[in-house]
Amino acid sequence: MQLRRMLILLVTGISAVSLSVAGCTNQQRDLEADAQTPATPTQFQETPKADVPYVPTSPEVVNAMLQLAQVTKNDVVYDLGSGDGRIPITAAQKYGVRRAVGVEINPELVQESKANAQNAGVSDRVTFQQQDLFQTNFDGATVVTLYLLPDVNLKLRPKLLQELKPGTRIVSHAFDMGEWKPKKTVQVQGTTLYLWVVPDQVPNNLLQ
Numbered sequence: 001m002q003l004r005r006m007l008i009l010l011v012t013g014i015s016a017v018s019l020s021v022a023g024c025t026n027q028q029r030d031l032e033a034d035a036q037t038p039a040t041p042t043q044f045q046e047t048p049k050a051d052v053p054y055v056p057t058s059p060e061v062v063n064a065m066l067q068l069a070q071v072t073k074n075d076v077v078y079d080l081g082s083g084d085g086r087i088p089i090t091a092a093q094k095y096g097v098r099r100a101v102g103v104e105i106n107p108e109l110v111q112e113s114k115a116n117a118q119n120a121g122v123s124d125r126v127t128f129q130q131q132d133l134f135q136t137n138f139d140g141a142t143v144v145t146l147y148l149l150p151d152v153n154l155k156l157r158p159k160l161l162q163e164l165k166p167g168t169r170i171v172s173h174a175f176d177m178g179e180w181k182p183k184k185t186v187q188v189q190g191t192t193l194y195l196w197v198v199p200d201q202v203p204n205n206l207l208q
């Protein structure tokens with residue numbers, strides 16, 4: 001009897017240990033399988049890499065940029081790297097532009113911009129695209145605004161000169177375009193603003 005009880009206990013114990021070992025092994029397999037399965041967009045939304053950190057332009061400088069470009073109600077304004085949307089929103093709200101577009105890589109800033117446009121009552125004329133600015137389609141653009149970095153301006157220069165219509169005005173906050181000399185500069189709040197106008201004939205040296 002004693003021996004029978006010992007045998008039952010022994011068999012039960014072995015089974016319990018086996019189950020728990022099997023459970024661990026299955027869990028481990030699941031984890032390994034997860035690690036090897038490429039993440040789907042719904043599991044992890046990868047944040048696209050920004051070429052420039054987010055630093056907003058002050059309202060005074062936003063106005064000075066739009067004034068330097070002599071923005072009117074006939075214009076279509078694109079802000080490349082639009083942050084919280086303040087430049088396109090101001091262009092619509094204060095300058096009455098036909099249309100304004102913000103191109104921004106950071107999806108959270110795009111959401112914030114859309115809410116800001118809604119609150120400002122201009123979402124019928126202001127749109128935001130979550131996109132790499134190097135992929136921008138400049139449909140209808142007559143003014144382009146930039147607050148990027150010197151190397152990003154230089155990398156962008158051939159695209160601007162090849163894809164924008166002659167006569168399009170480009171305004172940059174703080175940074176120049178290397179060999180492409182500005183038509184005009186102004187000083188505002190200790191920073192320089194640059195204005196260029198896309199020429200009919202683009203010199204080859206500016207396309208590199």
Ligand SMILES: C[S@@+](CC[C@H](N)C(=O)[O-])C[C@H]1O[C@@H](n2cnc3c(N)ncnc32)[C@H](O)[C@@H]1O
Pocket residue numbers: 049050051052053054055056057079080081082083084085086087103104105106109131132133134146147148
């Ligand atoms: C210096 S902030 C300027 C924001 C806004 N234009 C302003 O003047 O207030 C630059 C913005 O560019 C965005 N950005 C950086 N790299 C980008 C890229 N490759 N494509 C689109 N947006 C980009 C950043 O997320 C940031 O919001």
